[in-house]
Amino acid sequence: MGASQTFSQQRLTNVETAIHEVELSGTGSIAGTSYSPSDLPFLEAWQRRLSVQVAIEHIEAGAQEYTVLGRTFRRGDLKILYDRLDKERTHEQRLRRGGGMRVRGIVPTG
Numbered sequence: 001m002g003a004s005q006t007f008s009q010q011r012l013t014n015v016e017t018a019i020h021e022v023e024l025s026g027t028g029s030i031a032g033t034s035y036s037p038s039d040l041p042f043l044e045a046w047q048r049r050l051s052v053q054v055a056i057e058h059i060e061a062g063a064q065e066y067t068v069l070g071r072t073f074r075r076g077d078l079k080i081l082y083d084r085l086d087k088e089r090t091h092e093q094r095l096r097r098g099g100g101m102r103v104r105g106i107v108p109t110g
Helices: 007-025 037-060 075-097
Strands: 028-030 033-035 065-068 071-074
Touching: 007 028, 007 037, 033 037, 037 065, 037 071, 037 075, 071 075
Parallel strands: none
Antiparallel strands: 028 033, 065 071
16 A cells, blocks of 8 residues: 555555455455355445545545546535545444444333
């Protein structure tokens, strides 16, 4: 990894490599943590979040535009990117918890 890469770019490269490894051989790892095909939805959500994060970092560092997953964003689209980052972060957290719904408080029965 080049010295000019940001931390998010390095993590994105690691996640993309793990996804590729899982797809090819059925197992992949990042920093000693192993992943299997059942982890692919989580890894792909992590990849999407990191892609958005990298775009934000590039635009904030002066890039006039950046392409994420086939869509080009410009400096004025930072609000859209931040909204998408929040959405991707929430989705990733749900997958990390195992999906499903979170219920707060007491739910009346009957």
